[in-house]
Amino acid sequence: MVYGNDWWVGSVVRYACRNGFILVGDPTRACQPNGLWTPKPICLRMCQQGIIEINERELNGTCSSTCTNKSYVGPLKQGCSRIDNCTKKETGWKRFFAQCAPCVCDCSISCVSG
Incomplete structure (x- = not known):
């Protein structure tokens, strides 16, 4: 699940997993000055x-x-x-x-x- 709806440079969104899953990686992603996002976490069952x-x-x-x-x-x-x-x-x-x-x-x- 993704929380946040601002997708501009400098924006930060937060990720969470449903019950029965565990989040692996940083729970937040940021849009960097070059327009690319930091790595996306995964939900592992x-x-x-x-x-x-x-x-x-x-x-x-x-x-x-x-x-x-x-x-x-x-x-x-x-x-x-x-x-x-x-x-x-x-x-x-x-x-x-x-x-x-x-x-x-x-x-x-x-x-x-x-």
């Missing part, structure tokens, strides 16, 4: 692979003991290039006192095979 358990620190290097709002996008991590919708795994009284919670998250990878 993501395929759900299931649910994984991952330590909260592995997601972004910090521990809040909640897992909520934690996510990851990038090179494969535990077989996933996108990890999101994380919740804290609640099993047993020891989990209540854990500094770095185990998270249960959705795992996705690119639908395009390399």
